[in-house]
Structure formats: structure tokens, C-alpha cells
Amino acid sequence: MYRHGTRSAGRQTDRAVINTNQLKSALERLCLVVPKRAILPVLENLRWRAAKGHLELTATDLDNRLHISIPFVGEAVDSDVDVLIPAKELCQLVKTESASNLKLRIRNGTCEVTANKRTVVLSCAESSSFPESPDGEAKPQGQILGSAFDGALRRALFCVSTESGRYSTDVLKLELRGSIFRVVGTDGHRLSVVEGTARTTGDSTFWVLLLRSTVTILSRLGLADEPRWVEFSTCGSEQDFNLFALPDGSRLITRRGQGQFPNYENVLPKAPLEARVVFRREELLEGLAKLSPTARKAQVPAVKLELSHSPVSIKTENDGTASSIALEHTRVSGKARDIGFNYHYLTQYVKSVETDTISMKLFPEAISEVALFDAFRYQHLLMPLRV
Incomplete structure (x- = not known):
């Protein structure tokens, strides 16, 4: 699946000068990909190439x-x-450097890094064993707004399972639908569906599965402040890789996830609305924090929203100890009922929302027991607990 390079680490070069801050930023992002426990020693290195006036890492x-x-x-x-250069050693060296520029020279199997009259020498290796990019041309699929993509990934990532069974729940689903992209994550107990702005050439839906490791890397590449477009393509001889061309020119190529993703649209409630509850976000977060010492001690940490009370309260019990916090600013419309949730799941969702209020929809219990939290372009479905 991969091709390999063939050049030697023994060639001598003139000194190259690199801006220190640019190199720091690049190494911080590259080290997100370098595995902490590499199955192959070569993966602990960065490939270092000089080409057309640029350093390619x-x-x-x-x-x-x-x-x-x-x-x-x-x-x-x-x-x-x-050549190949040890990633962690280079990152640690550059991280502590205060000089504006660094001078670098590759010669005799070493990399010399010089700044402020100090020279540090790192070992180099030949690049012949380093995996190359997949073969095959890239096939453009569309453009995704960077800042919206970052928010969507963060709001869906916490729902991704660490394991997979009959269905692939250890991946995220990315869909492109005309002017909209959609990111979906689920672990079977909760579901996040997040949308954002996209550009595609047709009206048909295109989708791929993203590995959990891919989503973690993408969410840490600084796209939150990028109101620019991420170019999304598929590549590889069988189009089994994804290519994300980021606004700053860097490129992330990722292996596609495999398996069958759950038909999430079937579980989104279609029954008539029975009740709507609007919480003040900070009040709900504060209440959850106060209940944490009791809830977290339970084998299954749970909280109950007592929507039938006035004022509404949130409660938890464990080993004969009960704690209850009034949510005085909560508004309930329709036929409300008390409902319980996993403490961690509810807390993670509330923290993922940046609005002042949290909106929750309830449906007739005989038709759909789930609760649907909805915000702008963000739906979160949460299965209740019997408490």
C-alpha cells in the first residue's frame, strides 16, 4: 500500500535557516501524529526533505x-x-529555543541545529524505510468551513465508543450534502448530529467514516480560528484514504474507517412533541458540579431531573445519601415528567454547548423514551436511565 524513499542520510548540505516559531508550530502539530508507543521504530521519526526553497516535514x-x-x-x-530525524528529540530542542531563527545542516548522518552560538547534534537515518503517501490521484469531494468543522468534531467526538461490535461505533461519520456537511457520532447510548457549511458540486450525499485517531488529530490542528475552507478529497489506488488540505497548506491523509455505521436517522424521534424544557446553562452546570461528589461514587453515576417539581430540581442518590439542587430558572412547557440520565453523559453534553440556555425535548414515553437536546445545527440524543 505504501511506497518507500531511497535517498541517503550521508549527503552534506549547506546550512539552512528556518524561522524558529514556524518550526515550533509545525513540530507541535506533527507530534500529534507521532505515536507514543510506535509498533515500528521508524514511526518515531519525522521525514525531513528540502525541496524548492522549503523544508518538507x-x-x-x-x-x-x-x-x-x-x-x-x-x-x-x-x-x-x-532523511529521518527523531521527532521527540527535535521537538524538545526547538521548544526551548528563544532565537528568532535556527541554522540547520545535514551531514555525515547527523543534523546540526545551531542558535545563539550553541550547536546540538541529532542523529539522522536513511528515509528508505519511511512509509510514503498512498498511490493514486486525489478525487475532490467538496469544501468544509474550517471553524464549523472544528466545532462539529468536538461536539461529536465525546460520543465515539472506544470499542466496536456489530456496528462501527468507534468512528465518526462525515456526510456532505450539497451546501451542508454533517458529522455524526454515537456509542449506542447517546448520539450527536452536528451540521455546518460546505461546498460540493452536486446534490447527492457523499459519506465516509473517520477513525477516532483521525478526529482527535483534526480537532487539535487549530481549525477553530479558521473561517476558511478545508479541501476534502479521497485518494489511494482504491480511494480508501481521505485527504484534508488545510487552509495553511498542510495536508492530512487518513485511512478510511471500515464497517457498518448505525442508521442513526431511524432513532431520531419523529413522534409529536410532548414537552420542552429550557435550562439556564450555567445553573445546570453548577448543579451538576455540586452533585458530583455523590453521583460519582455510585457504580452507575446517575442524576434525575425532577421536572414535575416546582421549582425544577436535579437530584442524585448513593448508598442512602441524597442530594438535590433547585434549578429555579428552568422553564417547562407541555406535559413534563421526571427523567434520569447518566451523570457523565449529561455533563459532557452541557459542556459542549456554548449558548446561555439548554433546550430539551421530550416525547410520549410509549412512543419514544429518548430526550433530544437541540441547539443551532446541533442535535444530541440521550437515552434515559431508570432512577
Whole structure:
């Protein structure tokens, strides 16, 4: 599936000059991909190539591959340099450097890093064993607004299961539907469906499954502040890889998730609304925090929203100890009923919302027991607990 490089680490080059802050930023992101416990020693390295006046850096864990290009300061250097450098050692070295620029030289199987009259030497290796990018041309699928994509990933990632059974619940589903993208995550107990702005060429729906590791990396690449477009393509000889071209020019190639994702649309309630509850977010968060010492001691941490009370309260019990907090600013319309939730699940959802209020919909219990929390372009379905 991968091709391999063939160049030598023994070639000598002139000194190259790199902006320290640009290199720091690049290494911080590349180290998100470098595995903490690599199954292959070569994966603990970065591929370091000089090409067309730029330093090309690449990291991979076999499932994800991040490529970042940094311009040299001043004249370009020999474009034949292609070596492997230990990722963590280089990152630690650059992280503590205060000089504005670094001078680097590859020679005799080493990388010399010089700044402020100090030179540190790191070992280099040949790049022949480093996995290359998948073969095959990239097939553009659409564009995704970076800031919206970041928010969607964060709001769906906490629902992803760490294991997979009959259905693939250890992945996220990414859908492109005309001018909308949709990210979906579920672990069988809760479901997040988040939408954002996209650009595609057709009206048909295109979807892929994203590995949990891919989503974790994407959510840490700084897209939250990017009101620009992420170019999304598929690639590989069988189009079994995803390619995300980020606004800053870096590229993330990821292996596609496999298996059958649950038909989530079947579980979204279609029954008539029975009640709507609106909480003040900060009040609900404060109440959950006060109940934490009691709730977290239980084998199954649970809280009950006592919607039939006036004022509404949130309650938890464990081993004969009960705690209750009044939610005085909660508004209930329709036929409300008391309902219990997993303490951690409810807390994670409330923290994922940035609005002042939390809206919850309830449906006739005989038709649909679930609670549906809805915000702008963000639906979260939560299965109740009997408490």
C-alpha cells in the first residue's frame, strides 16, 4: 500500500535557516501524529526533505499522515536532502529555543541545529524505510468551513465508543450534502448530529467514516480560528484514504474507517412533541458540579431531573445519601415528567454547548423514551436511565 524513499542520510548540505516559531508550530502539530508507543521504530521519526526553497516535514502512524511545508529564510538549500530525524528529540530542542531563527545542516548522518552560538547534534537515518503517501490521484469531494468543522468534531467526538461490535461505533461519520456537511457520532447510548457549511458540486450525499485517531488529530490542528475552507478529497489506488488540505497548506491523509455505521436517522424521534424544557446553562452546570461528589461514587453515576417539581430540581442518590439542587430558572412547557440520565453523559453534553440556555425535548414515553437536546445545527440524543 505504501511506497518507500531511497535517498541517503550521508549527503552534506549547506546550512539552512528556518524561522524558529514556524518550526515550533509545525513540530507541535506533527507530534500529534507521532505515536507514543510506535509498533515500528521508524514511526518515531519525522521525514525531513528540502525541496524548492522549503523544508518538507512528514509524520505518520500508518493510519494518519501529516505533511507540513515551511519556507527557508534566505537562499534555498540542496533539494536532494531526504532523511529521518527523531521527532521527540527535535521537538524538545526547538521548544526551548528563544532565537528568532535556527541554522540547520545535514551531514555525515547527523543534523546540526545551531542558535545563539550553541550547536546540538541529532542523529539522522536513511528515509528508505519511511512509509510514503498512498498511490493514486486525489478525487475532490467538496469544501468544509474550517471553524464549523472544528466545532462539529468536538461536539461529536465525546460520543465515539472506544470499542466496536456489530456496528462501527468507534468512528465518526462525515456526510456532505450539497451546501451542508454533517458529522455524526454515537456509542449506542447517546448520539450527536452536528451540521455546518460546505461546498460540493452536486446534490447527492457523499459519506465516509473517520477513525477516532483521525478526529482527535483534526480537532487539535487549530481549525477553530479558521473561517476558511478545508479541501476534502479521497485518494489511494482504491480511494480508501481521505485527504484534508488545510487552509495553511498542510495536508492530512487518513485511512478510511471500515464497517457498518448505525442508521442513526431511524432513532431520531419523529413522534409529536410532548414537552420542552429550557435550562439556564450555567445553573445546570453548577448543579451538576455540586452533585458530583455523590453521583460519582455510585457504580452507575446517575442524576434525575425532577421536572414535575416546582421549582425544577436535579437530584442524585448513593448508598442512602441524597442530594438535590433547585434549578429555579428552568422553564417547562407541555406535559413534563421526571427523567434520569447518566451523570457523565449529561455533563459532557452541557459542556459542549456554548449558548446561555439548554433546550430539551421530550416525547410520549410509549412512543419514544429518548430526550433530544437541540441547539443551532446541533442535535444530541440521550437515552434515559431508570432512577
